[in-house]
Amino acid sequence: MKKYAFFTGGCQSLTAIQYLHQSGQLACVVLVDAQPTPDLMQLQHWLQQSGIKTLAYNLSDDTDLLSQLDSLAVNRGLIYLFRHKVRPALIQYFSGHLVNIHPSPLPDYRGPFPLYWQLRNGEDKTKLTLHQVTELLDCGDIATDLEIEIHPFDTISCVQYKVAQALPELVAKYCQLDEKQGITWHKQDEKSDKTAPQVEQQQLIVNWHKQTSKQVVNMARAGNADAGCALFQFRQEMFQLLQASVVESPLIGVQAGTVIEVDRHTGLVIKTINGALRLDVIGTQQGVFDGYRFAVLFGLEAGFTLNN
Amino acid sequence: MEAQHLQVTSGLSFAEPEVDALLKHSVRTQLESLLTQKLTVEQRVQQLQQSFVDATTLVLSDTETQHQVLVKAFDAMYDQAVQSMALAGLSQALLTRQYVSASGLIMSPHNCKHTIKDVYRIKGYARGIDQAIQSKLKHVSSITVLYPACGPFAPLLLPLLSYYKDSQKFTGQQIQVILADVHPGAILALTQLVKDLQLDEYILCIEEVDATEYKPKESIDLLVLEAMQHGFTKEGQLSIAKHLVQFLKIDGWMIPQNISVRGMMVIGETEFNQQWKEVEYSHSLNTDTDAQRDRVELGELMSINKSTLLNMQELELQDGVKVIQASQVTLPVDVDDMDKRILAVYAHIDTFAQEGVGQYDSGITHPRPDMTFYIDTKPRDVEHTHFVANSGDTVQFYYQLTGLPGFVPVKV
Structure with a gap:
């Protein structure tokens, strides 16, 4: 009998937890014992209502947790959105049966922000990859994976939703393979050029002199609407760029970052290094506006050049 | 609420036009005035015509007029003109559309409506055009005047034509004007204004056309x-000038007759701030002697007149950008504080005869600081848009004919 402990930190894991719970394989959910976020509180509330046992993950010591897992006869561990490095004692406890779900086609996009960087790089599909947990983050052998299409209009929230919907299928696939002892572990390539590091503030600011139209479009949707929102500067103030679209422009000799059109129908259009871009949705402290209304309200005129 | 408001509006058929909310917001003072005065259409048109005549009478007068008197007259003309614009029924889309075309910036009617308040630009042009028309009509019975990119109010000609009509100085048989603009919103406003000013007899046609491609018959x-x-x-x-100069008669004139674009190295604080602290308004007559003496003039970068335009050669760069070779300038040596100075480019406009628009007289002749031009110093982060040179270097200026034209310096 397989009995799972599910390590997580947010509601996006609910579909997988539900699957394990309904299939009678869930022993407990392990949550971080730290300052609760609204998302974590919502998860705790749901777990409590569903009568699911929760254990606390102590950030400095595993002793109590290991004892509780043992008392519940837990023999399988599944990690998703846990955001904490698991210590060796816990890895040893599961004897190779502690697995992590990483939303990227590993070894690409190892790191804490895989979906953000895949969207920002304009990937048109991703994978949910289930791999063994080792002391090296996101580097363990792979048991199985599941491909997910990324629509060109998807924002990070859209992809997170798709991933959440796909989780039960991947978990079910893994459980069935495990049940039949049919898991074949595949080694990952050691290196990949594509990584998913923490997003620095400077990386969120549009660089009109370096970024192509498509890169800014992807940057905007990767951060819509999340902490990693794309930003642009106008008159010493930062504004959020929540959505942008590529448009054609035959203009030559006009500096990238220059406003080339303000029009009620065609919107607010900015010259880029390889064409032009329409700023569709802009977030400000005064509210959210389309590009045209933003330009009229904030006095952004054709011919004006935005800073980097 | 909405239906109630419409009913009220329809009751005032003579007073409040159907105005887009955005225009209504920006010209509410003028519209409120229109409503409170309860003017009939005839009364409004009469006030409009009178304001145009009054402003032009003042600028054509050889007696010196006080600045505040001129400002008041031009404000009145502006107020009346925007009421006419409101009547033109521009949609919000037409009112606010602005863009960079292949040959330059096309402003929205909403933004260019203020041009009619630029007192000394209109004064310099109106006096020059008046003299040019008088000179021409001494020898011929009628002339054709072309005013491309004239905007929603054609401010350099419509006030003057109103004055001619009122004073009966010249008739529509003597002066035929072609007004042209690429912006459909400007054309709508212009058509309404010409109708309100009852200047049809002077207007040969109003063309919605890109002036860089227009071929007048x-x-x-x-x-x-x-x-x-x-x-x-x-x-x-x-x-526009380069294209249309070919349609001038052999003895035809371009107004302005000459534009001299010059460069200077200035201490920004002195030139743009200290110089104007003690004066009522910025104007070439009010410049400060010390500030003027502190300038380091680089000389003329370009001269634009009928002769230079006809001989102007375009060069096409590898990326397709077209440029015109302007002047070569040797940067002066022995200027101790050159590293603290910025380049400022300004124009002096000779409209006709002795008339013109001097530096600081108008928005178009106001010196423009160029923060990308560095001499004897370097910016903290050098970008490709920066120009860095040293005293004694020779700099060749080019004028780029792109969507946003301007000067480009190149070190020789």
């Missing part, structure tokens, strides 16, 4: 050009 006696911003940047003045 008539030979032109006077070509009136203004589409420019400070530092001779952004708008397509040169492209």
Whole structure:
């Protein structure tokens, strides 16, 4: 009998937890014992209502947790959105049966922000990859994976939703393979050029002199609407760029970052290094506006050049 | 609420036009005045015509008029003109559309409506055009005047024509004007204004056309050009002039007769701030002697007149950008504080005879600081848009004919 402990930190894991719970394989959910976020509180509330046992993950010591897992006869561990490095004692406890779900086609996009960087790089599909947990983050052998299409209009929230919907299928696939002892572990390539590091503030600011139209479009949707929102500067103030679209422009000799059109129908259009871009949705402290209304309200005129 | 409001509006058929909310917001003072005065259409038109005549009478007078008197007269003309614009029924889309075309910036009617308040630009042009028309009509019975990129109010000609009509100085048989603009919103406003001013007899046609491509059927006696911003940047003045000069009669004149674009190295604080602290308004007559003496003049970068335009050669760069070779300048040596100075480009406009628009007289002749031009110093982060040179270097200036025209310096 397989009995799972599910390590997580947010509601996006609910579909997988539900699957394990309904299939009678869930022993407990392990949550971080730290300052609760609204998302974590919502998860705790749901777990409590569903009568699911929760254990606390102590950030400095595993002793109590290991004892509780043992008392519940837990023999399988599944990690998703846990955001904490698991210590060796816990890895040893599961004897190779502690697995992590990483939303990227590993070894690409190892790191804490895989979906953000895949969207920002304009990937048109991703994978949910289930791999063994080792002391090296996101580097363990792979048991199985599941491909997910990324629509060109998807924002990070859209992809997170798709991933959440796909989780039960991947978990079910893994459980069935495990049940039949049919898991074949595949080694990952050691290196990949594509990584998913923490997003620095400077990386969120549009660089009109370096970024192509498509890169800014992807940057905007990767951060819509999340902490990693794309930003642009106008008159010493930062504004959020929540959505942008590529448009054609035959203009030559006009500096990238220059406003080339303000029009009620065609919107607010900015010259880029390889064409032009329409700023569709802009977030400000005064509210959210389309590009045209933003330009009229904030006095952004054709011919004006935005800073980097 | 909405239906109730409409009923009220329809009751005032003579007073409040159907106005887009955005225009209504920006010209509410003028519209409120229209409503509170309860004017009939005839009364409004009469006030409009009178304001145009009054402003022009003042600027054509050889007696010196106080600045505040001129400002008041031009404000009145502006107030009346925007009421006419409101009646033109521009949609919000037409009112606010602005864009960069292949040859220059096309401003929205909403933004260019203020041009009619630029007192000394209109004064310099009106006095020059008046003299040019008088000179022409001494020898011929009628002339054709072309005013491209004239905007929603054609401010360099419509006030003058109103004055001619009122004073019966010249008739529509003597002066035939072609007004042209690429912006459909400007054309709508212009058509309404011409109708309200009852100047139809002077107007040969109003063309919605890109001035850089327009081919008038008539030979032109006077070509009136203004589409420019400070530092001779952004708008397509040169492209328009270069194209249309070919349609001038052999003895036809371009107004302005000459534009001299010059460069100078200035201490920004002295030139743009200290110089104006003690004076009522900025104008070439009010410049400060010390500030003027502190300038380091680089000389003329370009001269634009009928002769230079006809001989102007375009060079096409590898990326397709077209440029015109302007002047070569040797940067002066022995200027101790050159590293603290910035380049400022300004224009002096000779409209006709002794009339003109001097530096600081108008937005179009206001010196424009260029923060990308560095001499004897370097910016903290050098970008490709920066120009870095040393005293004693020779700099060749080019004028680029792109969507946002302007000068480009190259070290020789």
